Amino acid sequence: KQEVTQIPAALSVPEGENLVLNCSFTDSAIYNLQWFRQDPGKGLTSLLLIQSSQREQTSGRLNASLDKSSGRSTLYIAASQPGDSATYLCAVRRDSNYQLIWGAGTKLIIKP
Amino acid sequence: EAGVTQFPSHSVIEKGQTVTLRCDPISGHDNLYWYRRVMGKEIKFLLHFVKESKQDESGMPNNRFLAERTGGTYSTLKVQPAELEDSGVYFCASSQSPGQGNEKLFFGSGTQLSVL
Numbered sequence: 001k002q003e004v005t006q007i008p009a010a011l012s013v014p015e016g017e018n019l020v021l022n023c024s025f026t027d028s029a030i031y032n033l034q035w036f037r038q039d040p041g042k043g044l045t046s047l048l049l050i051q052s053s054q055r056e057q058t059s060g061r062l063n064a065s066l067d068k069s070s071g072r073s074t075l076y077i078a079a080s081q082p083g084d085s086a087t088y089l090c091a092v093r094r095d096s097n098y099q100l101i102w103g104a105g106t107k108l109i110i111k112p
Numbered sequence: 113e114a115g116v117t118q119f120p121s122h123s124v125i126e127k128g129q130t131v132t133l134r135c136d137p138i139s140g141h142d143n144l145y146w147y148r149r150v151m152g153k154e155i156k157f158l159l160h161f162v163k164e165s166k167q168d169e170s171g172m173p174n175n176r177f178l179a180e181r182t183g184g185t186y187s188t189l190k191v192q193p194a195e196l197e198d199s200g201v202y203f204c205a206s207s208q209s210p211g212q213g214n215e216k217l218f219f220g221s222g223t224q225l226s227v228l
Contacts, residue, residue: 004154034217043116044203044219089155097168098143100217102155 002027004092006103014111015082021075021106023090028068031093034100035064035075038087047088048075080110114138116220118204124226130192133223137186137206144187145207145217146179150200158202161187194227201225 003026013019023033032051036044048057048064050073056065063076077084087107091100117136125131137144146158158177159169163184172179176195181187191198201222207215 036219041221043221044205044217046216046218049216091155098145098160099157099168099171100147100155101157102147104154 002030002092002094002101004090004101004103006088006090006106008106009104010107010109012109012111013080015080017080018076018078019080019108021077021088021090021108023073023075023103025071025073025092025101027094028071029094030068033064033066033073034091034093035062035073036089036091038089038105044089077108082110082112084108085110116204116206116218118202118220118223120223121221122224122226124228125194126228127196128193130190131194131225133189133191133202133204133225135187135189135204135206135220137204138218140208141206141218142184142209143207143215144181145205146187146189147203147205148200149203150197155203158189191225194225196227199225199227 005024007022030052034049035047037047038044050057050066061078066073087105089105091102119134123131142163144161147155149155157171159179160167161181164181178190201224203222205217205219207217
């Protein structure tokens, strides 16, 4: 059974710092892994999708890596800004179907 | 381009009542998904439509939940009768027709359901 864990549950850092969010999964037989952002009262926004054959994806100040063998992914945010404050969730798509298995999320606060 | 829209944004009902949630996916998206997050727990998959057909409903918790997608456009999720443990945020997502399975998902803002 696939389980996805995100550590830490919450993180508070000063503006301008680089930071890393972690996601781990128990079953390496994944199709892809996605990172989402959720703002209070709003929906989920897809940030980056890494296919199982890929090692990383980049979008602007965001970089996501994937190590299937160790069951880990990281989301690196460079030069953090107050607008980056949100809950970040990772989700894994299994090989056999379209279901996403979700982590509980990391609540990120960037202090001005 | 309009995104995924969900209605209502909030619903407060009493135990035993019926509630119907609606999701309008992005136009042209064949895939429609329902997920929910109950308090303090991870988001969980409920079901997946491809056009009007239920592709996977393995996440539906019990027979009090009924999802439909008549005509392959909008979808409804009815809970009848609602129980306290049904409280949570219900998310809808859509994506284009499967290519190689790496299609981006677009989520709605969710419906916050409170059963009292």
